[in-house]
Amino acid sequence: MSKERTIVLKFGGSVLHGEADLPLAVHEIYRYWRQGYRVLAVVSAFEGTTDELLARAEKYGPDGNDHAVATLLATGEAVTAALLSSALKRSGIHSKILAPHQVGILTEGDPLDGEIIDANIAAVDRALDGSIVIVSGFVGVNADGDTTLLGRGGTDLTALYLANSLAARCVLVKDVEGLFETNPALSTIRPRRFSTVSYKTTLERGGELVQPKAVEFAAKEKLDFEIASLGSGVSTFVGDLEDSFASDVAEELRRPLKVALLGCGVVGYGVYERLRAMPQKFEITGVVNLHRERAIERGIEPSLIRSDAVELIEGDCDVVVELIGGKFAAGQFIRHALSKGKGVVSANKALISENDVSLLELIDPRDVSFRYSAAVGGVLPALETARRLAKTSQPTVIRGIINGTSNFICGRLEDGEDFYDSIKAAQDAGFAEADPTLDIDGSDAAQKLVLLARSAFGSDIAFDDISRRGLENASGSEALSAREAGKSFRVVAECRADGGEVTASVAATSLDALDPLADIHGAENIIVFETEDGGRHVVRGRGAGRYATAEAVLGDIFDIYYETLEKDRPEYAPQLGESCQAQGATI
Ligand code: HSE
Numbered sequence: 100m101s102k103e104r105t106i107v108l109k110f111g112g113s114v115l116h117g118e119a120d121l122p123l124a125v126h127e128i129y130r131y132w133r134q135g136y137r138v139l140a141v142v143s144a145f146e147g148t149t150d151e152l153l154a155r156a157e158k159y160g161p162d163g164n165d166h167a168v169a170t171l172l173a174t175g176e177a178v179t180a181a182l183l184s185s186a187l188k189r190s191g192i193h194s195k196i197l198a199p200h201q202v203g204i205l206t207e208g209d210p211l212d213g214e215i216i217d218a219n220i221a222a223v224d225r226a227l228d229g230s231i232v233i234v235s236g237f238v239g240v241n242a243d244g245d246t247t248l249l250g251r252g253g254t255d256l257t258a259l260y261l262a263n264s265l266a267a268r269c270v271l272v273k274d275v276e277g278l279f280e281t282n283p284a285l286s287t288i289r290p291r292r293f294s295t296v297s298y299k300t301t302l303e304r305g306g307e308l309v310q311p312k313a314v315e316f317a318a319k320e321k322l323d324f325e326i327a328s329l330g331s332g333v334s335t336f337v338g339d340l341e342d343s344f345a346s347d348v349a350e351e352l353r354r355p356l357k358v359a360l361l362g363c364g365v366v367g368y369g370v371y372e373r374l375r376a377m378p379q380k381f382e383i384t385g386v387v388n389l390h391r392e393r394a395i396e397r398g399i400e401p402s403l404i405r406s407d408a409v410e411l412i413e414g415d416c417d418v419v420v421e422l423i424g425g426k427f428a429a430g431q432f433i434r435h436a437l438s439k440g441k442g443v444v445s446a447n448k449a450l451i452s453e454n455d456v457s458l459l460e461l462i463d464p465r466d467v468s469f470r471y472s473a474a475v476g477g478v479l480p481a482l483e484t485a486r487r488l489a490k491t492s493q494p495t496v497i498r499g500i501i502n503g504t505s506n507f508i509c510g511r512l513e514d515g516e517d518f519y520d521s522i523k524a525a526q527d528a529g530f531a532e533a534d535p536t537l538d539i540d541g542s543d544a545a546q547k548l549v550l551l552a553r554s555a556f557g558s559d560i561a562f563d564d565i566s567r568r569g570l571e572n573a574s575g576s577e578a579l580s581a582r583e584a585g586k587s588f589r590v591v592a593e594c595r596a597d598g599g600e601v602t603a604s605v606a607a608t609s610l611d612a613l614d615p616l617a618d619i620h621g622a623e624n625i626i627v628f629e630t631e632d633g634g635r636h637v638v639r640g641r642g643a644g645r646y647a648t649a650e651a652v653l654g655d656i657f658d659i660y661y662e663t664l665e666k667d668r669p670e671y672a673p674q675l676g677e678s679c680q681a682q683g684a685t686i
Contacts, residue, residue, distance in 0.1 A: 106139070107259075108141070109254055109258035109272060110140060111272070114273065116145065123377075125186050126653060128187065128231055129190070129478065130654060133472070135487050140233045141261065142233060142236060143176060143236050169246040169248045172248060180233045191646065192478055192640055197223060197226055202218060205242065207241065209250075212249065212253075215239065236255075238257075254310075255313035256312055256313040259271075259317050269322070269325065270324070271326050272328065273326055273327070278305045281304070294343045296337050297341065300342050305326075330377070333347055355378065358382065359416040360374075361387045362387065362423035364423075366648045366649050372398075372649075375400075387407075388405075413435075418442040433447075433469075443467075444655040446471065446474050449537070452547070453562070470658060470659070475547040476642045477644070484636060489554065492630040493632075494629065494631075497595075497626060497628055497629075499592055499627060501592045502543050503525075503642040504530045507530055507622055508522060509590065512577075513578045539571050541569030544567075545565040547592065548560070549565070564603070569607055591605070591608055623640070
């Protein structure tokens with residue numbers, strides 16, 4: 100992957116007040132990952148932590164041991180890095196933490212306010228090829244290997260230094276949407292936000308917002324960077340640029356996107372929780388759930404529970420999120436929403452794989468978005484990658500594990516467990532479809548192949564033309580023998596385009612240990628795309644379960660939120676990239 104597709108996201112204590120904010124950082128990381136970026140997250144300690152640690156160090160007298168102070172303060176960053184990695188894992192996104200000695204940010208001078216002279220960029224670059232990478236900002240090492248610091252606000256410098264060395268895009272994520280002419284928190288009249296700003300003005304006006312030492316470094320290296328808030332969709336570009344002001348509506352004055360939620364099961368509740376946590380951006384207009392008492396027990400606000408989906412769709416909402424599953428009613432609701440000009444987000448692969456084209460005909464090209472990223476691969480950006488590759492290098496083969504339930508069962512069978520107990524465990528974990536037969540017999544994977552083939556090859560393959568041999572006839576002994584022979588028993592989905600002809604299959608089979616698909620466990624999914632130019636592109640992530648699927652649904656809702664900003668403000672140029680959308684006639 101080219102270096103232009105690397106992004107450094109810096110999360111400071113102004114946005115990560117505590118653990119409750121970590122899911123916001125996960126949404127931000129996911130947003131760029133699904134656009135095809137390699138993502139390096141540089142983190143600070145949670146808000147207030149550095150001051151608390153400093154106060155503890157100072158209890159032992161003003162002339163403390165600098166390296167002891169640096170070691171103590173660095174624990175703040177280490178805690179954030181570890182918990183962010185755990186939060187990503189919960190959403191099914193693999194990440195690797197690089198400890199300060201692995202990143203090797205070599206400093207000289209003041210041990211608590213050092214200058215960076217080198218870093219182990221090759222190690223960071225290598226790690227980025229395999230996963231999201233998380234690095235502690237603010238922290239370095241000296242030539243003796245002692246822990247050092249980069250001065251207060253030094254996480255900005257870490258992020259800019261690494262972005263410069265990696266030739267990456269860099270976004271400093273702050274608690275404001277960019278640099279303002281005066282501090283908005285201290286102004287009675289809303290100050291103007293810079294759209295572009297020179298290094299000089301940034302140093303004059305942004306001393307509290309960005310570490311001056313970091314801005315001076317960027318100026319010396321002529322490195323452009325952005326200042327943005329979490330999930331806002333707008334930013335200030337800092338660089339060798341003329342100062343200019345944005346004319347957009349300030350975030351706190353924007354109205355939230357109104358979301359109607361149909362269904363509140365495993366995934367629906369996950370989406371509900373996250374939307375409720377971001378009231379400035381999203382307002383839930385209602386939650387359709389036929390079992391009112393069950394919904395209340397689950398934690399849904401009683402005043403939001405509705406029984407009439409049509410009424411909710413026709414009401415005052417911008418987006419309808421369909422998570423009820425099944426084909427008939429869900430199809431009716433999606434059609435109705437699209438015909439009323441509402442945006443639609445769905446994870447309903449069964450329905451969309453049969454009806455995508457006819458549903459698209461309902462879309463008004465000017466206004467409406469229909470997105471279904473979560474229909475394939477959960478949090479894994481499957482359709483996004485297929486679409487992106489289709490634009491750049493013709494895909495020829497798609498091969499992967501795209502059903503978490505059957506993969507989970509394969510692992511259990513290899514361990515000698517009973518088939519039916521394994522199905523029950525997958526259902527309890529929230530991986531399985533309402534009718535698990537679809538997972539077991541390969542139908543769910545085949546539905547996903549229909550959508551993947553359409554995105555990658557631009558051609559339709561009928562579900563019935565996909566040969567299927569799932570786990571319905573598999574015996575536990577087949578899985579046990581595979582393990583004894585050092586192989587892995589897996590259900591592999593494959594689709595090939597050869598001279599305009601597309602063939603596809605889903606088959607339970609034994610894989611050699613070296614096959615990348617052999618190392619995929621539980622609800623993890625993997626897709627390997629091969630392209631005409633000999634390229635091989637691998638994406639992996641959790642394909643089923645509440646958090647992984649809700650993350651993908653939220654990603655689609657966020658994209659519609661950004662799209663709305665764009666409509667409100669023609670000069671806004673979003674970084675939506677190739678997220679999985681079917682907007683109007685563009686598909
Ligand atoms: N039942 C599906 C699976 C859910 O197990 O993969 C995600 O599509």
